[in-house]
Structures are given as structure tokens and as C-alpha cells.
Amino acid sequence: MKESLYQYLLLLGDNAMILGHRLSELCGHGPSLETDIALTNISLDLFGQVRNYFQYAAEVKDDQEKTTEDKIAFLRYPHEYRNVLLVEQPNKDFAFVIARQFFFDAYHLLLLKELCKSKDEQINAIANKSIKEVKYHLRFSSEWLKRLGDGTAESHDKMQAAVNYLYPYVGELPSESPIEKEMKEAGIGPDLGVLRTAYFAQIKSTLAEATLETPQFFGFHSGGKKGVHSEHHGFILSNLQYMQRTYPEMEW
Amino acid sequence: MNSLEKNSDIAELLVQVSDPEIPVLSIMDMGVVREIERDGQAVLVKITPTYSGCPAMDTIATDIKITLDRAGYSTTVKQILAPAWTTDWITERGRKHLEEYGIAPPLDASADKSVLLDGARIVKCTNCGSTNTKMVSQFGSTACKALFQCNDCLEPFDYFKCLK
Ligand SMILES: [Zn+2]
Numbered sequence: 001m002k003e004s005l006y007q008y009l010l011l012l013g014d015n016a017m018i019l020g021h022r023l024s025e026l027c028g029h030g031p032s033l034e035t036d037i038a039l040t041n042i043s044l045d046l047f048g049q050v051r052n053y054f055q056y057a058a059e060v061k062d063d064q065e066k067t068t069e070d071k072i073a074f075l076r077y078p079h080e081y082r083n084v085l086l087v088e089q090p091n092k093d094f095a096f097v098i099a100r101q102f103f104f105d106a107y108h109l110l111l112l113k114e115l116c117k118s119k120d121e122q123i124n125a126i127a128n129k130s131i132k133e134v135k136y137h138l139r140f141s142s143e144w145l146k147r148l149g150d151g152t153a154e155s156h157d158k159m160q161a162a163v164n165y166l167y168p169y170v171g172e173l174p175s176e177s178p179i180e181k182e183m184k185e186a187g188i189g190p191d192l193g194v195l196r197t198a199y200f201a202q203i204k205s206t207l208a209e210a211t212l213e214t215p216q217f218f219g220f221h222s223g224g225k226k227g228v229h230s231e232h233h234g235f236i237l238s239n240l241q242y243m244q245r246t247y248p249e250m251e252w
Numbered sequence: 253m254n255s256l257e258k259n260s261d262i263a264e265l266l267v268q269v270s271d272p273e274i275p276v277l278s279i280m281d282m283g284v285v286r287e288i289e290r291d292g293q294a295v296l297v298k299i300t301p302t303y304s305g306c307p308a309m310d311t312i313a314t315d316i317k318i319t320l321d322r323a324g325y326s327t328t329v330k331q332i333l334a335p336a337w338t339t340d341w342i343t344e345r346g347r348k349h350l351e352e353y354g355i356a357p358p359l360d361a362s363a364d365k366s367v368l369l370d371g372a373r374i375v376k377c378t379n380c381g382s383t384n385t386k387m388v389s390q391f392g393s394t395a396c397k398a399l400f401q402c403n404d405c406l407e408p409f410d411y412f413k414c415l416k
Contacts, residue, residue: 124361129301
């Protein structure tokens with residue numbers, strides 16, 4: 001049970017960490033000052049949430065190796081990361097960044113609503129803290145989704161193209177992995193089956209508001225939760241882990 | 253009587269510790285100090301972050317320790333997450349200091365929403381006092397602020413956004 005809880009915390013933290021890293025790559029490269037600041041602020045929130053999950057994970061692990069939050073973040077091998085494929089997709093254009101963010105935020109908020117009722121006291125506390133921040137994230141990404149989708153012909157086309165490209169990745173988020181099943185049975189995590197229905201309904205209604213089509217697609221990509229990642233993931237890790245691998249146990 | 257009232261002499265010392273990003277705002281007025289426990293000269297201070305990723309928390313913890321150790325205590329600072337911080341915990345004095353500093357204090361959550369949806373204009377310009385203001389961005393210079401601009405005097409200003 002201890003090991004499962006540890007793995008579950010990685011699963012929760014890794015999504016936030018990899019997406020937070022993707023957003024941090026945009027620092028100084030956003031299409032306008034305001035959106036640049038917004039995206040990096042969202043990145044900062046996600047990293048704060050990651051620290052909370054990983055600090056707790058290190059506590060749960062309580063092993064001989066003296067696992068710390070930094071070791072968890074920086075010294076795992078690619079197959080030990082549990083993030084979904086959606087969040088490792090690279091930044092293309094702004095429409096792409098917004099679509100990826102919206103697909104994640106919509107799921108993230110639904111998940112946190114459930115985790116706010118978790119029987120695990122610390123996950124419960126982290127969720128109740130994070131949910132206030134994630135409401136702002138979803139507001140930001142849905143507003144932009146609508147503004148671009150219902151904007152000019154060009155912004156509409158770019159937004160639709162981004163949605164079409166990323167949609168095959170959304171199914172993995174609410175697909176139950178063995179760890180999530182165990183956590184559901186322990187009253188720690190939610191029933192993803194219920195969440196899945198709510199998630200797809202929300203995607204559909206927000207896309208409709210943005211005058212965008214919901215793609216007809218059912219063969220969703222998956223693998224991230226099991227540690228099977230896309231090629232992009234390795235590049236992220238080589239960047240993320242560089243300092244700790246080159247100067248082991250370095251501190252700021 | 254809560255633990256802050258019971259240890260009001262220590263709480264009084266902590267009034268001089270401020271948020272490094274908003275120097276006019278004492279951590280006591282910001283509501284991040286949740287509990288103070290004392291056992292002889294040993295003091296345990298429990299603080300809670302405003303935002304999960306607030307980079308000021310480490311500095312605040314160090315400043316608390318320096319301030320109290322200097323007064324002869326042996327201080328430990330612990331971070332807690334529950335209950336989650338809310339802008340409702342900012343004191344009246346804190347709100348006044350924010351406004352004087354040029355940051356509009358948080359209103360209720362509907363204020364954020366109504367400016368977004370072009371509804372009632374209620375956030376007051378910190379420069380001229382006009383409520384004819386608009387939100388430029390939901391995210392400002394730090395996690396806790398949104399960026400506003402006054403339609404009358406044209407001055408841009410920060411608004412401490414609601415977190416509930
Ligand atoms: Zn003004």
C-alpha cells in the first residue's frame with residue numbers, strides 16, 4: 001500500500017512537473033507580455049504543487065536511500081515517470097499551447113474536486129490548496145480557446161488544427177491505471193469512470209462555445225502512466241536533469 | 253483564545269517580518285502565520301503559503317527564524333497546507349497598507365469575474381480612485397496579483413486577486 005501511494009503521488013506530480021516545464025520554456029517567448037507572464041505564472045503554480053506532492057512522496061517512501069523531493073524530480077529514469085503523453089507534447093504555436101492547457105486544466109479541475117474529498121489527509125490538503133489556483137488556469141485557457149476559436153478565420157483554423165492534433169491524447173487522462181484503481185478502492189483517489197464522462201462533456205461544450213468541432217476519435221494514445229513515453233520525453237529529461245546528473249547533489 | 257493571541261508577544265515581534273515581494277505587508281497582516289506554540293524558549297511557528305509555488309515562503313521562514321532567535325528564542329518554522337490560505341485572512345490594516353502602496357486590495361470573487369465578463373466595474377484605481385478600470389491580465393507580476401489599468405488616468409496598477 002505504501003509503494004502504491006508513492007506511485008500515485010508520482011502520477012499526480014509528474015503531470016504537473018512536465019507541463020510546468022513545457023510552460024517554463026515559453027518564458028520570454030510568449031506572444032505578448034501578458035500571456036508570457038500568465039503562462040509562467042501557471043508554470044510556477046504547477047511547480048509549487050509538484051513540490052507538495054514530491055515532499056509528501058519522499059515522506060511516504062521513508063527509505064534507506066533517503067529519498068528527497070529533488071531526487072524524485074531529477075534522478076529517475078524515463079520509464080519511472082508517470083506523466084501522460086499530452087503534457088510532454090512540445091510547444092508549437094500559441095493555439096497549440098492553449099489547446100494543451102485547456103485539455104489538461106479541464107481534467108485537472110475535475111480531478112482536484114474529487115481529491116478534495118480524499119481519505120488521505122495530505123492529498124486532501126494539497127488538493128484543497130491547488131484547486132484555487134487551477135480555477136484560474138482553466139479560466140485563462142478556456143477564455144483564450146474561445147477568443148481564438150471564435151475570432152478571425154485564421155485564428156479559428158489554427159485553434160481547430162491544434163485541437164485536432166492534441167485530441168488523440170486526451171483519452172489517457174481519465175483512463176484508469178492499476179494504481180488508480182487501487183487508490184479508488186482505498187478511498188484515496190476518484191472513480192475515473194465517472195470523471196471521464198464529465199470530462200468529455202465539458203470538452204464538447206467548451207469547444208462548441210468556441211465554435212470548434214470536437215473530433216470524432218476513439219483510438220486514444222496512451223502509455224505515459226505506465227512509463228512508456230514519446231520521443232519528446234527524453235529531451236525534456238536531458239534538459240531537466242542536466243544539473244543534477246553533472247553535479248550530483250548540487251544545491252542552490 | 254487562539255495560539256496567536258496566547259503568544260501575542262511573539263506575534264508582535266513577527267509584525268516586523270514582511271513579504272519580500274510586498275514589503276509593506278507584514279506576514280501577520282497577510283495571514284500566513286497560522287499557529288505559534290511555545291515551550292519555554294523553544295518556539296514553533298506554523299506558516300501556510302499564499303500560492304503553492306510562492307517563492308517567498310523560504311525567505312519568510314528564514315526571516316521568522318532570524319527575528320525570533322535574535323529575541324532569544326530557539327525557533328522552528330513548519331509549513332502547513334490545511335486549511336488553505338484565502339485572501340479573507342488579510343487584515344484590515346493589511347488591506348490599507350496594500351492600497352497605500354499602490355496595490356488594489358482583493359474584493360470578493362465576483363469582482364474578478366465581473367471585470368472579465370464586462371460586468372460591474374468595482375476595482376478602484378490606486379492612483380486616482382476611479383472605479384472606471386479594466387483588467388489587462390488575470391496574471392500579474394507575481395502569482396497573487398492581476399494587472400489592471402485605469403480608464404480615466406490611464407495608470408496601470410496591480411490588483412491583489414481573490415483566492416477563496
Ligand atoms: Zn486612475
